[in-house]
Amino acid sequence: MxxxxxxxxxxxxxxxxxxxxxxxxxxxxxxxxVLLVDCDPQGNATSGLGVDQAALDRSLYTVFFAPEMTPKAIINPVSPYLSLLPATTDLVAVELELVEKMAREYYLQDVLNTVQARFDYIILDCPPSLGLITLNALCAATEVLIPLQCEFFALEGLVKLRQTVEQVKKRLNPALEILGIALTMYDGRNRLSRQVKAEVERCFGTTVFSTMIPRNIRLSEAPSHGKSILHYDVKSKGAESYLALAKEVVRRKIRKKESTAYK
Ligand SMILES: Nc1ncnc2c1ncn2[C@@H]1O[C@H](COP(=O)(O)OP(=O)(O)OP(=O)(O)O)[C@@H](O)[C@H]1O
Ligand SMILES: [Mg+2]
Structure with missing residues (x-):
């Protein structure tokens, strides 16, 4: 699974x-x-992987209220091991349509249940809000990875997000855990970056991944070519750091398993 x-x-x-x-x-x-699910009506993960939203007649929205519909037809193969469940702007309607539904937090879980056995990892790209789509993602997920930009207000938002995750865990999805916090756009020459890093590590300890994602121009260029950084410039610092982060993500699960085995 x-x-x-x-x-x-x-x-x-x-x-x-x-x-x-x-x-x-x-x-x-x-x-x-890996299945990457674009849960954001902006569709940045979809276009960033070179899938033309305008040409899509089916997306996550199509299956959202019809999980019995086979998501197979909606999943786009990107590379031999990577598939994409794309988003189009009509996903924005989901927030409104969910409001009047029963058990409105579990719709995405129902969709993913039907495909979970076919993948090792399902990655959910959430929109920038704590609305119903993000709530659906937190109920479908077993882990949350929090990207954190090293800037002044970063910690304020983080406290609110942690409270939300705790509420979801308590009331809706007991399996949910924070996998880790990944510092992004890190610039070691910038004093603020270093201060935010120190403060986040003081507050959150080993929850913070030891891999930091540096500010790297190649990372910002890659989506306009419809490619991941590994396909755009595998030798860049950006590629190197995301590969290191992926290794940490794989390892962290193993550590978690070991620690429960000892209990
Ligand atoms: N490490 C990095 N180095 C340089 N640019 C970056 C880096 N990470 C992200 N960016 C750029 O910063 C901008 C915001 O990044 P991204 O779209 O990943 O953020 P997001 O959290 O998904 O945004 P939104 O909240 O709108 O969904 C983009 O233009 C992206 O190319
Ligand atoms: Mg985004």
């Missing part, structure tokens, strides 16, 4: 989509079968 990892942070522009695409691509390079 796939590990389902939600990439979430309600703050905009912190590197969720960049992390979702490049973590998914790095796991795929490691020959893990």
């Amino acid at each position: 796939a590990r389902i990892i939600a990439i979430a942070n309600q703050k905009g522009g912190v590197g969720k989509t960049t992390t979702a695409i490049n973590l998914a691509a790095s796991l795929a390079i490691m020959e893990k079968k």
